[in-house]
Amino acid sequence: MPVKLSALPFRPHALVLALALASGAASAATLTVSGSCTLLNAIHNANTDTDTDGTGGCSAGNGADIIKLKANSVYTLSSPDNYADGEGENALPSITSTITLNGNGATLQRANTADTPDFRFLHIAANGNLTLDKLTLRNGNLDGDYLYGGAILNHGTLTISNSQIDQNQVDNGGGIANLGGTLALSNSRITANRAAVGGGIITVNGTTALVDSSVSGNKAFIAGGMMNDHATVSLSNSTLSGNTANDGGGLSNQQATVTLSNSTISGNKAQQNGGIGNLASTLTARHNTIAKNQGGGLNNQATAILTNNLIAGNSNGDCLNSGAVILKGSNWIEDGSCNATLSGNINLDALLDNGGVTATHAIYPHKMVKPTSSALCPATDQRHVSRPQTSDKRCDIGAIEQIRFIPAPVTDIMQIFQGLLASGNLRPTLSTNLGMQQLNALMNQFLVAGDLRAHHQKPLACSQLQRSAARIDPDHSPEADDYATGDQAVVLLTAINDLHSTWKCP
Numbered sequence: 001m002p003v004k005l006s007a008l009p010f011r012p013h014a015l016v017l018a019l020a021l022a023s024g025a026a027s028a029a030t031l032t033v034s035g036s037c038t039l040l041n042a043i044h045n046a047n048t049d050t051d052t053d054g055t056g057g058c059s060a061g062n063g064a065d066i067i068k069l070k071a072n073s074v075y076t077l078s079s080p081d082n083y084a085d086g087e088g089e090n091a092l093p094s095i096t097s098t099i100t101l102n103g104n105g106a107t108l109q110r111a112n113t114a115d116t117p118d119f120r121f122l123h124i125a126a127n128g129n130l131t132l133d134k135l136t137l138r139n140g141n142l143d144g145d146y147l148y149g150g151a152i153l154n155h156g157t158l159t160i161s162n163s164q165i166d167q168n169q170v171d172n173g174g175g176i177a178n179l180g181g182t183l184a185l186s187n188s189r190i191t192a193n194r195a196a197v198g199g200g201i202i203t204v205n206g207t208t209a210l211v212d213s214s215v216s217g218n219k220a221f222i223a224g225g226m227m228n229d230h231a232t233v234s235l236s237n238s239t240l241s242g243n244t245a246n247d248g249g250g251l252s253n254q255q256a257t258v259t260l261s262n263s264t265i266s267g268n269k270a271q272q273n274g275g276i277g278n279l280a281s282t283l284t285a286r287h288n289t290i291a292k293n294q295g296g297g298l299n300n301q302a303t304a305i306l307t308n309n310l311i312a313g314n315s316n317g318d319c320l321n322s323g324a325v326i327l328k329g330s331n332w333i334e335d336g337s338c339n340a341t342l343s344g345n346i347n348l349d350a351l352l353d354n355g356g357v358t359a360t361h362a363i364y365p366h367k368m369v370k371p372t373s374s375a376l377c378p379a380t381d382q383r384h385v386s387r388p389q390t391s392d393k394r395c396d397i398g399a400i401e402q403i404r405f406i407p408a409p410v411t412d413i414m415q416i417f418q419g420l421l422a423s424g425n426l427r428p429t430l431s432t433n434l435g436m437q438q439l440n441a442l443m444n445q446f447l448v449a450g451d452l453r454a455h456h457q458k459p460l461a462c463s464q465l466q467r468s469a470a471r472i473d474p475d476h477s478p479e480a481d482d483y484a485t486g487d488q489a490v491v492l493l494t495a496i497n498d499l500h501s502t503w504k505c506p
Contacts, residue, residue: 029062033069039108040081042067043093064098069135071104078111080119087153088142088170089119095128095156103135103163110139118143120170121151124181128156132163140168148202149177150193160185169194173202173227174218183208187357190215198227199243203256210235214358218243223252225268228281234259237382239358241266241351248273249295253281253302260285262382264360264399266351270295275314278302278323285309287378289361289399291348296320298338306331306338308372310398312346329376332397342397350434352441353471353483355448355464356383360400362437362444372397384460385451407450409461409503414446416495425488429478438483442471453503462505469496 031042037058044052046065051057069075080089091110108121120140124130137151150168152158158181165175166189174193176183183206190200190213199218201208208231215225216239224243226233233256240250241264249268251258258281265275265288274295276283279302286307290297297314298304302323311318312334319325319338333340349362360382377387377395388395389404396402406414420426421439428435445468452461473485474493484492 028064028066029059030066030068031058031061033058033067039067039069039075040092043095043099046099047093047095047097049097061097064100064129066100066102068102069104069106071106073104073106075106075108076111077108077119077121078113078116080117084123084125084153087123088144088147088149089117090123090153091119091121091140092123094123094125095130096125097127098129100131100133101135102133105134107136107138109137110141112139120149120153120168122153123149124152124154124156124158126155126180130154130157131159132161134162136164136166137168138164138166140170142170145171148172148179150174150195152176154178154181154183154206157182158184160188162187164189164191165193165200167192171196173198174200174220176201178203178206178208178231180205182206184211185209185213186211188213190218192217194218195220197222198252199224199245200226202227202229203231203233204229205231207232209233210238212237212357214239214241215243216241220245220248222246223248224270225250225252227252227254228256228258229254231256233257234261235263236261237263237356237358237384239264239266239351239360239382240268241359242268244269246271248277249275249293251276253278253283255279256281258283260288262286262378262380262399263288264351264358264382265290265297266292266359266361268293268295272296272316273299274316278304286376287381287395287397287399289348290314290318291361292351300325300338307376308395308397309333310346311340313348330372330397349437349440352438353467354383354400354441354444355385357467358382361398362400362440363402383448384457385448386455403444403447403451407447407454409453410446410450410499413492413495413499414443414450416492417443417446420486420488420492423488424486426484426486426492429473429482429485442468442483445471458503458505462500462503465496465500465503465505469493472496 041053042058046061049061051060077091140151150170174195175190199220200215224245225240249270275293275297278300283304290311292313296316297318299320305326307328318335325338332342336343351359354360374393381401382399387401449464471483473482474490478485
């Protein structure tokens with residue numbers, strides 16, 4: 001019987017990884033964490049380019065080093081290693097050199113017992129350069145005023161790919177604090193972290209860039225998702241969702257320069273500044289969807305330059321302005337606020353997996369959003385689907401581009417999908433309107449895979465097929481994240497497996 005393809009929750013960002021791994025390849029040492037080589041000693045050796053733990057331990061570092069963890073292992077830490085310059089306890093040595101930590105799907109977690117002392121996992125000094133890949137950091141905790149970074153405190157250069165920062169807590173920057181450093185995240189998740197300020201990430205006097213990443217389910221008193229203070233921040237192809245705070249649910253900008261493109265700000269909650277709060281800052285937003293936030297969509301008290309955005313369904317107003325809003329292209333603001341060029345009801349589906357690695361809002365029922373000028377149209381949407389999709393070379397407002405025709409590479413699988421639906425042998429896992437929206441999202445996933453394959457993005461297309469297979473229940477026992485089930489669901493899974501082979505996916 002066909003089985004589900006393995007789910008791939010993270011998609012490697014090839015450029016980031018290639019640069020990180022190649023930066024010191026000529027002189028790098030590789031240190032493999034094992035019974036005789038601890039992670040703590042591996043970092044000491046990498047920092048000092050010496051053998052600090054003697055015969056039988058880790059090898060000496062040599063330039064830009066690579067530390068490898070055992071695949072899919074869980075490392076439970078129960079005590080701190082050091083106290084860094086009055087900034088709180090760290091489980092591991094401060095990073096003072098160039099190191100790549102290859103997690104291979106491993107998890108570092110702070111022990112969850114009452115007598116476990118407080119500590120974060122990682123501290124990157126100003127001269128440190130750390131790359132994390134395929135690693136989860138969970139349950140870091142620091143208790144004390146004016147402390148930063150529940151999992152990571154960065155003063156240097158930090159690159160995170162294919163990783164998750166989950167359930168950490170501190171006063172400022174529940175997941176990550178970037179203080180005067182450079183932070184780059186790709187294909188990563190910042191989830192369920194807690195803080196007084198900046199539940200997910202706080203950046204102060206630093207530079208932060210998110211690509212293909214999500215910041216979701218974080219909580220704070222101020223800035224549930226991200227706090228940007230005297231910072232330069234960019235988000236592209238990313239989603240901020242389900243973050244909560246008293247003030248500033250999703251994105252909070254204070255004297256910052258922030259660029260938002262092909263991204264979704266959705267379902268964040270606050271008494272004010274629910275989606276985005278822009279104070280004494282410059283926000284440049286192009287082709288984003290800001291929807292279904294509580295406490296307002298965008299509250300601009302400084303400068304906001306809006307190009308081809310879709311802002312809809314936000315309680316307490318879609319766009320509040322006491323500063324300067326500059327409109328370019330065609331912005332659809334549902335309630336007509338901020339002198340919108342276009343307004344009126346937009347039927348948005350729930351925030352779902354419509355393809356790509358981040359959740360998005362599809363338009364239902366296949367309503368065509370007012371097209372915009374091709375001169376202001378980016379090459380792709382949030383899911384990396386090609387723009388535009390129309391013959392007149394004009395693209396859709398908002399974060400995603402509707403695929404209006406079935407791409408040739410997925411013609412057969414779409415026929416199978418639609419035939420199974422028509423016969424009743426494939427059905428939604430939920431008997432509600434949300435269930436129908438999930439089926440629509442599954443269809444969108446196939447269309448995304450086809451578009452990617454048609455535009456020579458084979459690795460992305462193959463990964464999309466695998467993620468789609470993981471949404472299908474083959475045995476009448478659907479899980480919470482399944483979108484489809486039925487008597488012949490295995491037929492659809494077989495078709496996905498066959499297409500995966502036809503495309504010669506790895």
